[in-house]
Amino acid sequence: MHLWFMDINTVWMVPLYPLLAFLAIVILRGFTDVRARVRLGHPPTEPVGNKMFFMALTVGATFLGLLHAVGTVSWLLGQEAGHVQAIERNWTWLQAGDFKFSLGYLVDAMSVMMLFVVTFISLLIQIYTHGYMEKDAGYAKFYSYLALFNFSMLGLVLSTNLFQTYIFWELVGVSSYLLIGFWFHKPSAAAACIKAFLMNRVGDFGFLIGILGFLYFSWGSWQNYLSVHPEQAVLSFQALGVLAPQVLGAAGAGLFSWICVLLFMGPMAKSAQVPLHTWLPDAMEGPTPISALIHAATMVAAGVYLVGRLYPVFTPSEAALPVVAIIGCMTALIGATIALTQTDIKKALAYSTMSQLGYMMAAMGVGAFAAALFHLFTHAFFKAMLFLCSGSVIHACEDEQDMRRMGGLRAKLPLTAYTYLAGTLAIAGFPLTSGFFSKDMILDGAFHYGAPVIYWVLTATAALTAFYMMRTYLLTFEGKYRGEAHVHHEHPWMVLPLVILAVPSLGVGYLLSGFFSEKLAFAHYIHFDFVPPGATAVHHPESLMALLTSPTTLISTAMVFAGLLLSWFFYGTEAGRQVPEKIRTAPVLSSFNSLFAHKWYFDEIYTFFVDKIYLVFAKGSAGFDRQAIDGLVNFSGQSVMGSGQALKQLQSGRVQTYIAVMFFGAVVLALFMIYCLY
């Protein structure tokens, strides 16, 4: 039987499903909306049937997308590994002279991976959402936003060129904004969504300038290139590798590096890299399913994905990838250290996300291209699962998010606890979980990079990750219950996605590591042959045993165990319970503690900058505008008014005065004509 979704040429339908679902909900919601019902005189209760209908629309759209994703995966597996022939198709959207602006879809190994991740995790989270948002008045609106986000994200993933990417890049930003501010009646949520939007504007501004700069220096080259490859679009990703050296030649090394850094600003903001990261923890004001979907698994990872797409541009530049590596490294370390001190379970997970994104960026920077995307892939599963677990906990504890008022929840929420533990082990890099393989690939790449400091920072971050993740688990699920709220049982709709996600969280790493089957090796499909200057080529171990006994693995595993055990000692045993308190008050360590607890003072620095410097400038310019510019405008008006006031005295309203003046003029004219002209 021929199924339409198995055909690779129907991929363009994928973003359209959620778009149609979004439009359908927006239109139909008017008929079932609570307010609309009140307006029409019906009781303001939303029948379950309607709710299920909206969920079915969104979930159905995503499910169709997942089918397509499965189709593309099977297409990918049918290709010869290492020689995937990408498929690109474009439709002209607008044309101005020679310039043609195209929309289309690009199917290659990277987009197949992202397509699968996005549709799979979206589907599970949309199912989970029903349990989480069941009692919420904005249920249908929430699903419409989810569908909008899905549309934007899938369009982003399938983009063929940088312009299309930019469009969908902004669209996911808008969806993110809408969803963070979903409970906009909370002032903190309203502030958080604005913060996220503004922070992303900073990055997107640089991103757009970078795109235009690249286009400017490559304009002539595109004509030649597109005449050879007419099926591709201007700024097509497939052509970046061919044209980047020409742009480097045209712009010069220094300017080219600036273009690269500007391009990197987009991913920097979207993936919460230092120093544009401060929006991500605040984004946790959104409903937890959103935190799982957008701010952990998919959208924030889009930055890493885009860096992967831009890799052919970054590699010719000398400065671009080191910048990526340094920023990623700093983000990994800063995120992990802040996560140590967090008491809010979602904030802790948010900083963990930031740290892991830094990991991926650092991997990109050190040339471990496949490792970065592999970590993106595995991280999406276990981080989504962890957030969903936290959502389950928060839901059960009646919206309590503080871990100090939790504890011992394993008894009431057994499935949540076990899946959380699985996620913890996976993110910590416990051997043979999915996180282990991806993290090890990154560390392997960093080890072979020229600068050892990056390797050691990342290794230390691995230990910190193990420590703080175990801490959150222990504080939440072990020990005695410390809160007052009545703990509910797990919601069946919410447990199901957790259990499903636990499987890839634990197993997908081994499955795709290449040790399970050569055919399924992730790096065979997604790779980029590039060795940074000063680095040595990474030698992939042949067998699982060789991997487990390689020096980097031994070091990182030892670190992970150390982190896990220390955490268990501090938070799981009676003997170590007092140690954290002692650390907090110890002379040197306390200053570190306050540094971490204040999130490295980033918000304070920004506040200072905005309050004390920016606002002073702004007030100065406002004053200039009001005094000088407005003064000029007012002066011109007032001078006209004043001269009118003065001149109106001539306008006496007496006809005879006018006649006299007129006659006097006529006489002067006559005299002039008589004595001067003749």
Added chain:
Amino acid sequence: MIDLIIFWVFASIAIIAAVGVVTNKSIIKAALMLLAVFLSQAAFFVLNNADFLAIAQILVYAVGLTIVLLFAIMFTGDKTQLEAKPVSRGAKIMTTLIVLYTAFLLLSALAYPFRSVVLPPDSFQVISLLNEGSTRMLGQLLFSRYGLPFELASILLTAAMIGAIVLSKKSFTDEENDSVKYRLDLSSHPTEEAEGAYRTSLTVPRPLDRELEGSAK
């Protein structure tokens, strides 16, 4: 010689009557003085062989215009006391200066080229060739060379006639359907506080407003 006598007689009548027009306190008497000026004017036209113009002057000015003037005076009443009010000193001085200046200008302009122009010796022959006066020739000119201005003048007269009728129509200020009064009433309220450049004369009370207020009481 006879023409000199005629000229001086009528010139003295015209000047005395003109002074009377300006100075007589009664407006009706001023209008009648104007009639005298018009009639002596007709005599000057005859002196200048302009017989058609002389008749037209009597018909249009002396009869038509004077009657219209008298009607207008009848409508507005003889406000003799109006002229009793003294003219302001500045206006008087300025006016006198301008008039003197103009007189000086005109006389000096005249003195030079025109002072000795006399009737060309053959001009009476020309006129006698015409024999029946200038009327026929004027008519021929008006309907040939000056045809277009003539038609334009007729349009002007029609427009003036219609305009005069519209302007002086009674319903224009009809009490029941009084657009002017309505406009005044409306404008007096919102603009009362207007100041500076926005102040319009409509905000200043006028005789009619006062009258309306008085009649309301």
Added chain:
Amino acid sequence: MYPLLNQMQQSSPLAIGDGVTLAHFLVLATVIFCIGLYGVLTGRNVIRVLICVELMMNAVNINLVAFNRFVEPTKLEGQIFAIFVLVVSAAEAAVGLAIVIALYRLRSSVNINDYNELKG
């Protein structure tokens, strides 16, 4: 430029010659014109002002006709011009008096100083 004027200068420079000359009419017209102008500038009654305007127009007409006779007696352009002045002044008088009547209904005054709508 003016051959006629040159010819005139050859004549006796002194006063008015035999009979009525052009200068008689011009001086007379000037006097009437100035009287009319004075009336226009000083009159308080708006009807008197209109009357004085008519006076000025008449002075102009005297000029036109006199010039016609003394300068170009075989042509009648001056009289044609005078006819048009007559027409225009008749129209002006008709409309002007209608306006005066309308204004009088509005203001119940013929004092020209009451008509100061244009006062700035």
